[in-house]
Amino acid sequence: MELKTLQYFVRIAREESITRAANALHITQPTLSRQIKDLEKELNVKLFNRRNHNIQLTDEGVLLKNRAEALIEMSNKIQDEFKVIDKNIEGNVYIGCGETKGMEVIANIFNDIQDDYPNIHFHIYSGNADDIASRLDKGLLDFGILIQPVNLNKYKSLYLSTSDHWGIIAKKDDVLAQKSDVIKEDLVDKPLICSRQVLDTAIDKNDFTEWFGDLFNHLNIVGTFNLAYNAGWMVKAGLGYAITLDSIIDTSKESELTFIPLEPRLISKHNLVWRKDHTFSKAAQLFLDKAIDVCQ
Structure with missing residues (x-):
């Protein structure tokens, strides 16, 4: 063949x-x-x-x-x-990421590298944790940005300085939208739309399921998603409340949606990960060196 x-x-x-x-x-x-x-x-x-x-x-x-x-x-x-192995540092760096503010750190590293190495090009693949892990394992990506909770056992990783806050997306005219924050008792009888990643009870330390505690098994989960953008449409249609991260779904003044944080606060950190046995190109190694400098 x-x-x-x-x-x-x-x-x-x-x-x-x-x-x-x-x-x-x-x-x-x-x-x-x-x-x-x-x-x-x-x-x-x-x-x-x-x-x-x-x-x-x-x-x-x-x-x-x-x-x-x-x-x-x-x-x-x-x-x-x-093509570039015997040349100065140039070539391609492949990175997978979800919808996260962690991309801000990565974009700044891209910009710094481009100033000195204009022939290095960066390629972003967007997906959820499973998509990114699959492509990392196949060698199709050099790095991935993963949002906690996630299993890091297979990878080497760095903590990024950024983090996301969990909350719910609701319509602005909804009764919960009048609250400054929501507690788990507010949500136990509500129709919820959740990320499939956070529902994975096989993850060793799943802060999301721990936040709900004994109430987790009593949640009324009417829908799931892998990327949050479409969850916003589900909320607009009246299907339920989306439990997601801040700054992903549009909740600006013009939007009919609003974000209400969970209380007590639930924060997810971001990890830059790579396969333990991955062989880096010169360009990818340069990116990793820069990322280590930024994250230390």
Whole structure:
């Protein structure tokens, strides 16, 4: 199985047409069809369901597409690193992060590095903790910014100087919006929309579940989310109250939503993490050195 064949396969999957894929790849349609037939024979599976006007992936095809995209991305990353390996410090740094104020620290480091090393480029992947951990484990990211609570056992890490405060997002005309803060008893009978990450009871030290204590198992959780932006729409629709971090969902004067902090205050710190066995490019190592200086 060659990487080029996987690239052809991914292009067909995206175009949903061998004809369009062949035109985009500047090869003949019979040649492309033969490549895919050989790939199906090699794997002993059917990758596409062929219809009159387009083709669709089978379940096996979806699995291969996910694996192939990761391999292609890793191949591109390796090529980028070796293009600059014998040059001055330049290249790409790949960082994954959630919705957090911790990005402010990282952006300032980016800016400092760019002043002296204009040929270093930074690439941000946004996602939740599971997304970022998966890409770190596959070597697709150099670093991740994770928000507590999270399991750090697999990684080396630095604490960033930033932190987020937990609270609820409610409509401004809601009864809870009149309070300066909310306690757990205020929420036990309310419809709640929560981050899937904080509901993970397998995390060794989960400050979120500990904050609710014995009431946690009695919460009325009507919905979950992985990134908070869409949770704001759920609140606007009247589904419930979103429990999330401050400064993520728009609660400005023009918004119909407001943020009310939890009491006692619940604060989540931020960690810059990287895989223990990860081999850094010169650019990524420079970023790490700068981050260590800032965080000490």
